[in-house]
Amino acid sequence: MKLFMASLATETNSFSPIPTGWSGFKEHLYTKSASRGEAGLYAAAVTRWRAMAEAQNWAVVEGLCTYAQPAGPTVRAVYETMRDDILSDLRAAMPVDVVLMSMHGAMIAQGYDDCEGDMMARVREIVGPDAIIGLELDPHCHLTTQMLDNTTAIVCYKEYPHVDVVERAEDLFALCAEAAAGRVNPVMRDYDCRMMAMYHTPFDPIRSYVDRMSAMEGKDGILSVSLVHGFPWGDSPRCGTRTLVIADGNASLAERRARELGQELWAMRNDLRRFPNMEDGLDLAVKLDANPVVLADFADNAGGGAPSDSTFVLRAALERGLRDIAFATFWDPVLVGMCMDAGIGAKMAVRLGGKIGPMSGDPVDLTVTVRGIATDAVQHLGTAEMNMGDCVWLEADGVHVVINTLRTQTFHPEAFQNLGIDLSRMKYVVVKSSQHFYDGFAPIAAEVIHLATPGAITPDYTIVPYTRRDGNFWPKTENPFAGEDPAP
Incomplete structure (x- = not known):
């Protein structure tokens, strides 16, 4: 053969x-x-x-x-x-x-x-x-x-x-x-x-x-x-x-x-499972009073074609004054390069996220300290190695953010651990992923909450602006089999 x-x-x-x-x-x-x-x-x-x-x-x-x-x-x-x-x-x-x-x-x-x-x-x-x-x-x-x-x-x-x-x-x-x-x-x-x-x-x-x-x-x-x-x-x-x-x-x-x-x-x-909207999901995370609560930023999943630089959850967390919260990963090769040049321990004013388009939200301005740098970082999905490129850990008064050079979703706690971030010390962990994170994060999570966030891959399928397919599908149409006998 x-x-x-x-x-x-x-x-x-x-x-x-x-x-x-x-x-x-x-x-x-x-x-x-x-x-x-x-x-x-x-x-x-x-x-x-x-x-x-x-x-x-x-x-x-x-x-x-x-x-x-x-x-x-x-x-x-x-x-x-x-x-x-x-x-x-x-x-x-x-x-x-x-x-x-x-x-x-x-x-x-x-x-x-x-x-x-x-x-x-x-x-x-x-x-x-x-x-x-x-x-x-x-x-x-x-x-x-x-x-x-x-x-x-x-x-x-x-x-x-x-x-x-x-x-x-x-x-x-x-x-x-x-x-x-x-x-x-x-x-x-x-x-x-x-x-x-x-x-x-x-x-x-x-x-x-x-x-x-x-x-x-x-x-x-x-x-x-x-x-x-x-x-x-x-x-x-x-x-x-x-x-x-x-x-x-x-x-x-x-x-x-x-x-x-x-x-x-x-x-x-x-x-089938339904997801809370962003604000309701954050309310639930705070009420749980357990750590870490892992929250999935569903709609900014690079694995679905999203930019992986949306700021909606970050901005909501800052407005709520949440601390001991970690985010991964924001795709920003330019900012990674700047932070690597500055080095670990550098304190900098940075503009984070919101760069690719309206689906990314508005950029967030923060004063951060560079806490860690990892070059050619890798995370895993099952046994498969997934490259992340160069990564930087930024911290702003208890808000921790991982930025990287290769646009990818967050698959595994290694996305944080590569930089030395101890997730057991975090109250909240926000991952830019829809589901592939689950196998790696569920074993360490007190609770996992999928957030129906704004962004490029909204989980509201009734509003996806199709031009090539019709709307005869559930949930856009309550009964797409109307007038037919679906029985065998």
């Missing part, structure tokens, strides 16, 4: 003011040897695939692996150049038996509403109808017909936070290896749940739902089951929640199971 593998990924926030260009990709991961020890989420799959393939004495050819922090649509020439690089290496590697790709599933470029579907169609054209094509996706994807029509199997991560990338890569490899050997015949069907929501897998009812979903796999002809959460801030006609089932040669079984799972999710829609 001969395997070709590659990775091209970003998550596009159609409403972000930050374009995704060359710097976005090359500052995180851009290599054709990612499986040889590179760090990051999108090196994890190819690293595991190489190990599994070589254990079976397969030949392995590795193409480009690259990832950009989520932002606005990718510049057309940048996408086309990277795509064509991968396709050129695939042509040179022919003939191949299996192609495995690690992508996000919500990548939009100028002129391309569906980069993953475009890539899969071009891969299929090269390898022909009989080769096996496997695609690993983030569940915050837009599952499109073009993706489904041109692949043998699609597997999404099951967990949010995404701590199971390696496990799902293993599932996809095993499924595609079985298909290549002729032992299974994967058939995929999906179901449109007509919902837009966040599905946090550590909490019921979603925890139990995902466990039931996983238990179906490997039984009664079901090969794989995925919940496609959708990415609500990507302006795609397919934006929204879907269920995906892969059956062994039985399309009607796959269709029926996908429909049943979708209807089960629809029935629990009113039991």
Whole structure:
């Protein structure tokens, strides 16, 4: 057997003011040897695939692996150049038996509403109808017909936070290896749940739902089951929640199971978690009188394309006079450079945040002391290393702020600990993240509160200004199935 593998990924926030260009990709991961020890989420799959393939004495050819922090649509020439690089290496590697790709599933470029579907169609054209094509996706994807029509199997991560990338890569490899050997015949069907929501897998009812979903796999002809959460801030006609089932040669079984799972999710829609607004969430944190209370600044999550420099929570905390409160991370390469030049112990007047646009709020002027500096800092999401760049710890009368040079969300307490910040001494810890922080912070938190903050990825899905998809989804429409019989 001969395997070709590659990775091209970003998550596009159609409403972000930050374009995704060359710097976005090359500052995180851009290599054709990612499986040889590179760090990051999108090196994890190819690293595991190489190990599994070589254990079976397969030949392995590795193409480009690259990832950009989520932002606005990718510049057309940048996408086309990277795509064509991968396709050129695939042509040179022919003939191949299996192609495995690690992508996000919500990548939009100028002129391309569906980069993953475009890539899969071009891969299929090269390898022909009989080769096996496997695609690993983030569940915050837009599952499109073009993706489904041109692949043998699609597997999404099951967990949010995404701590199971390696496990799902293993599932996809095993499924595609079985298909290549002729032992299974994967058939995929999906179901449109007509919902837009966040599905946090550590909490019921979603925890139990995902466990039931996983238990179906490997039984009664079901090969794989995925919940496609959708990415609500990507302006795609397919934006929204879907269920995906892969059956062994039985399309009607796959269709029926996908429909049943979708209807089960629809029935629990009113039991999904809801978040307090910023002021109510801060009130709750103060009343708890426990430490540390971890508060998620949901809408300023760089992992969803936000700038990671909004000041709404910081300003509210200052107005309330909160102390022993720590924030991470504010993206501000210029201020980081200034503080590093000044050195630890320097006292400075700084202008913090509010630089990128209206979704960042107004800048905050503070007099701060530089308390710590860390160069080339790293934090973890599960076992994946996530680069932060250079970081600086600023302190202003009991208000502690981490600023950094590589725009990224806060995944782990290491974002603070790298600089020497002792979170056990903080009453409040504010992380710019929507959910990926949870696996790292929950073990140290007295309480975790997700704040429905203002910003670039508002959790109010009824006001997202779509132009490419209709409004026939819950909660924007109370019953998007009106006039239909949703029963199987």
